[in-house]
Amino acid sequence: MCLQWQTDLTQAAEQVLKDKASIQGIILASAKSTFFAGADLKGVMRSQASDGPRVFTEIEGIKKAFRTIETLGVPVVSCLNGTALGGGWEVALIGHHRIATANPKTQFGLPEVTLGLIPGGGGITKMTRQLGLLAAQPYVLESKLFGPEEAQKLGLVHEIVASDDQLRPRALAHIAAAQGQPEAAQHLWDRKDYKMPGGTPSNPKIAGMLSVAPAVLKQKTRGLYPAPEAALAAMVEGAMVDFDTAMRIESRYLAGLMTSQVARNMINTFFFNMNSIKGGQSRPKAAPRYKPQKVGILGAGMMGSGIAYSQASRGIATVLKDREAAEKGKAYSHKLTQKRVDKGRMTADKQAALLSLIQPTASASDLKGCDLIIEAVFENRELKAKVTQEAEPMLAEGGFFASNTSTLPISGLATASANANKFVGIHFFSPVDKMQLVEIIRGAQTMTRRLRVLRLRAGPGQVADCGERLARFLYQPYLWHLCDGRRGMLGEGIPAPVIENLAMQVGMPVGPLAVLDETALSLSVHVLDQTREDFAKEGKTYQATPGELLVERMVKEHKRPGRAAGGGFYDYPAGQKKVLWPELKTRFEKSGVSYSQQDIKDRLLYRQAVETARCLQEGVC
Numbered sequence: 001m002c003l004q005w006q007t008d009l010t011q012a013a014e015q016v017l018k019d020k021a022s023i024q025g026i027i028l029a030s031a032k033s034t035f036f037a038g039a040d041l042k043g044v045m046r047s048q049a050s051d052g053p054r055v056f057t058e059i060e061g062i063k064k065a066f067r068t069i070e071t072l073g074v075p076v077v078s079c080l081n082g083t084a085l086g087g088g089w090e091v092a093l094i095g096h097h098r099i100a101t102a103n104p105k106t107q108f109g110l111p112e113v114t115l116g117l118i119p120g121g122g123g124i125t126k127m128t129r130q131l132g133l134l135a136a137q138p139y140v141l142e143s144k145l146f147g148p149e150e151a152q153k154l155g156l157v158h159e160i161v162a163s164d165d166q167l168r169p170r171a172l173a174h175i176a177a178a179q180g181q182p183e184a185a186q187h188l189w190d191r192k193d194y195k196m197p198g199g200t201p202s203n204p205k206i207a208g209m210l211s212v213a214p215a216v217l218k219q220k221t222r223g224l225y226p227a228p229e230a231a232l233a234a235m236v237e238g239a240m241v242d243f244d245t246a247m248r249i250e251s252r253y254l255a256g257l258m259t260s261q262v263a264r265n266m267i268n269t270f271f272f273n274m275n276s277i278k279g280g281q282s283r284p285k286a287a288p289r290y291k292p293q294k295v296g297i298l299g300a301g302m303m304g305s306g307i308a309y310s311q312a313s314r315g316i317a318t319v320l321k322d323r324e325a326a327e328k329g330k331a332y333s334h335k336l337t338q339k340r341v342d343k344g345r346m347t348a349d350k351q352a353a354l355l356s357l358i359q360p361t362a363s364a365s366d367l368k369g370c371d372l373i374i375e376a377v378f379e380n381r382e383l384k385a386k387v388t389q390e391a392e393p394m395l396a397e398g399g400f401f402a403s404n405t406s407t408l409p410i411s412g413l414a415t416a417s418a419n420a421n422k423f424v425g426i427h428f429f430s431p432v433d434k435m436q437l438v439e440i441i442r443g444a445q446t447m448t449r450r451l452r453v454l455r456l457r458a459g460p461g462q463v464a465d466c467g468e469r470l471a472r473f474l475y476q477p478y479l480w481h482l483c484d485g486r487r488g489m490l491g492e493g494i495p496a497p498v499i500e501n502l503a504m505q506v507g508m509p510v511g512p513l514a515v516l517d518e519t520a521l522s523l524s525v526h527v528l529d530q531t532r533e534d535f536a537k538e539g540k541t542y543q544a545t546p547g548e549l550l551v552e553r554m555v556k557e558h559k560r561p562g563r564a565a566g567g568g569f570y571d572y573p574a575g576q577k578k579v580l581w582p583e584l585k586t587r588f589e590k591s592g593v594s595y596s597q598q599d600i601k602d603r604l605l606y607r608q609a610v611e612t613a614r615c616l617q618e619g620v621c
């Protein structure tokens with residue numbers, strides 16, 4: 001929906017109006033494999049708050065042309081050969097009759113709110129009038145997309161054809177059959193006898209539900225996303241007025257959002273940046289994709305067991321080695337898959353096939369022939385060196401070795417390896433089966449080519465390539481510094497519930513103290529001890545931060561090592577929700593400490609911004 005398209009649309013609408021007498025019907029079709037991708041998001045990115053009035057006029061201009069076509073008095077048929085999203089679906093909705101090609105890859109719907117916008121090209125008004133205020137909500141407020149079959153069930157598509165070449169003949173046949181039938185040239189909502197399915201907001205049942213809808217929505221958005229709130233308002237306000245006024249209400253809300261910083265940020269992040277990542281922007285262009293045939297995992301703790309699951313679920317033969325816990329580690333994959341089997345999301349056969357790929361063992365000789373071995377043992381240099389030296393000789397010709405360490409410098413660990421140039425960090429995140437990020441860390445001697453191959457091999461999702469940043473890694477120091485600031489606040493005497501709640505209010509999924517509990521306070525203390533030792537070896541003294549000292553007290557003095565060990569900043573009563581450890585109040589809170597909620601929010605976010613900028617500066621990609 002770029003400017004050129006807007007001009008062409010206006011001209012086409014003026015033309016059909018002139019030629020009205022000689023037109024029997026109109027076919028909307030696309031010359032591309034995608035039917036229509038909607039508003040020009042690059043154009044939206046360029047808009048500023050001061051463009052509001054102009055954007056409102058543009059939106060209204062587009063909808064006036066839509067209206068000219070759909071109220072001309074002739075049947076309009078949309079031939080949907082492919083995906084129609086956002087403004088693209090709104091174009092499809094001009095048609096009184098919609099025919100789609102059967103294709104499981106085709107997507108229809110209104111993704112606007114995921115981009116900080118609303119379907120203000122008629123999408124809200126028309127979907128609400130077609131489906132009703134309640135049934136339309138998932139499609140408008142939650143951007144639920146749907147394929148041709150679901151569209152047909154919803155009455156949004158009227159015919160499905162097997163192939164694109166059948167679209168035009170079917171459309172022509174429909175137009176021929178519709179001659180002399182005025183209702184075939186009219187939308188449902190333009191008919192005199194139209195009634196909104198389920199009722200309008202004046203219906204007491206609907207009114208009751210609508211009275212709680214803003215609160216329910218706010219619980220989900222925490223008031224941080226303006227688009228879903230605007231979409232709900234446009235739906236409800238629009239349902240109380242005539243069609244044209246409803247369309248204008250939509251346009252007003254959309255113009256405000258389209259020229260907002262929030263929408264620009266969301267479009268940039270969730271569309272353009274995500275597309276670049278998915279398209280492998282930083283991957284080498286020429287290197288072929290590669291999948292290891294056999295992977296060895298050393299250590300069947302929480303991380304090792306999760307990594308074994310992640311490899312096996314991608315069809316990779318996996319050897320899980322642990323002196324005592326290998327069977328237990330494999331049982332973790334059984335537990336994960338059993339939940340899916342129980343819910344009918346996985347067949348028992350598929351579960352059995354996945355589990356058969358995991359070979360638990362206590363013997364290093366079973367690692368023979370692995371083309372990748374990932375060490376995931378306890379964060380202890382001596383232990384890591386020992387298992388590296390034991391396992392490395394088992395690697396297949398050309399194979400390489402990786403450490404899943406989250407805290408220890410790769411170059412240092414690589415000194416235990418006979419092939420430091422084939423030694424890298426592959427850092428998975430906990431819980432491995434859920435977390436998309438995998439961090440690849442180059443040691444000082446890691447061959448770049450090795451790293452490139454690895455980036456194509458790596459785990460579940462996105463990969464960050466970071467050199468050995470600040471002698472630790474990308475995400476870990478990121479989290480470290482963030483959490484350090486936050487636990488430091490607790491040390492200043494700020495009440496723990498205030499820190500946790502304000503973090504959630506700025507958009508974090510859980511509070512920082514909860515995150516620290518998950519990653520284990522004992523791990524932080526272990527790193528602190530190791531850092532002190534490292535400094536001491538160089539004749540220096542490490543000055544621990546207030547945050548580090550607080551966690552050290554939690555672990556060493558109060559015996560609160562974290563969630564896995566039964567409790568940390570939180571208590572975890574069995575079968576109940578976690579609660580903040582009541583003694584935090586007496587041990588850390590300082591009565592009379594003064595703080596501003598806004599300052600705390602800013603501190604939480606500034607730290608994140610500074611760390612992100614530092615990553616960019618250091619070329620992490």
Ligand SMILES: CCCCCCCCCCCCC[C@H](O)CC(=O)SCCNC(=O)CCNC(=O)[C@H](O)C(C)(C)COP(=O)(O)OP(=O)(O)OC[C@H]1O[C@@H](n2cnc3c(N)ncnc32)[C@H](O)[C@@H]1OP(=O)(O)O
Nearest residue numbers: 037038039040041042043044047085086087111119120121
């Ligand atoms: C001054 C302010 C200007 C104001 C403009 C006023 C316009 C007014 C319009 C108002 C009325 C309508 C309002 C409407 O309700 C709002 C919207 O429509 S929001 C947009 C909703 N659409 C989407 O979210 C779809 C986005 N696209 C996709 O999901 C996918 O591209 C696809 C359609 C599923 C196709 O996928 P693929 O085949 O894999 O193709 P690619 O994704 O690789 O895309 C190829 C290429 O095209 C670029 N591109 C795709 N869609 C858009 C887009 N909507 N805007 C801009 N560019 C788009 C994509 O980035 C790729 O580019 P490349 O990487 O090759 O450079």
